[in-house]
Amino acid sequence: MILVKLGGSVITDKGRYRTFDKANVERLAKEIARSKVPVMIVHGAGSFGHVLAKKYHLKDGFSDEKQLKGVSQVSLDVRDLDLRVLGALQSAGLNCVSIPPSACCLMDDGKLTSFDLEIVHHYLDLGIVPVTFGDVVLDMKKGFGICSGDQLMAWLADEFDPERIVFCTDVDGIFSSDPHLNDDASMIEEVDRSVLARLPRSERWADVTGSIYGKIESILDLAKGREAMVINGRVRGRLERALRGEAVKGSRVIGDG
């Protein structure tokens, strides 16, 4: 089984609230279906999650009743996004079901501590593709919090030990600096913790889960003894070839142990 993350930068326009990239998601769905490889899918929240999560300070947990409107709206928005992704996957011929983290996950002080996977196992056994996503989740310490798709990827990788792990973003891989802001940025083919420490920090869009740096941190954690790749999900054919095990342009993340 291959664990795939469709990043928020690939399925939405992260700079514009609730802008779904239908064409790209439909193409990716067809690529996944054509590859005929068993997968489990996680998707990011993109502009359906990060914009309001930032506005209402949801990552910091409960401090004010006014935030509850934000919890409710973000929860609604990410479900809306998830339904659109599921629709594209189903139209491409993949039988899939949604696993909403708000209903089966718990966090403690911002860290995912519980994700009941018995149900996910049963769907996989039936040959149905489970699809989960970055969401607002109950937090035992803070009341609520934001669970990123990257945290879910780490949890699923530990439980299911996938053959390969593929993260799709809107750039070719991990670069020496943000390639959208710096034309001289060069792609780093092999990324380890020392690379993360050297990366200059910048943030183009609201991102409450640590942007690319939070992502590299999560991938370093989950990549122990496993192959994890960051590839460009906006380039036609790249995900399909990666799923088939062909060599594609991208960054390989090498875990600590």
Ligand code: ATP
């Ligand atoms: P989400 O977490 O919402 O699902 P995502 O998985 O698509 O999003 P982002 O967190 O948006 O991924 O990370 C990709 C973005 O990170 C790129 O659009 C790029 O502009 C930005 N970025 C900043 N620094 C770097 C870097 N050193 N290498 C690669 N991308 C970088």
Ligand code: IP8
């Ligand atoms: O897009 C964030 O998940 P991500 C989830 O995978 C929300 O970082 C609700 C902002």
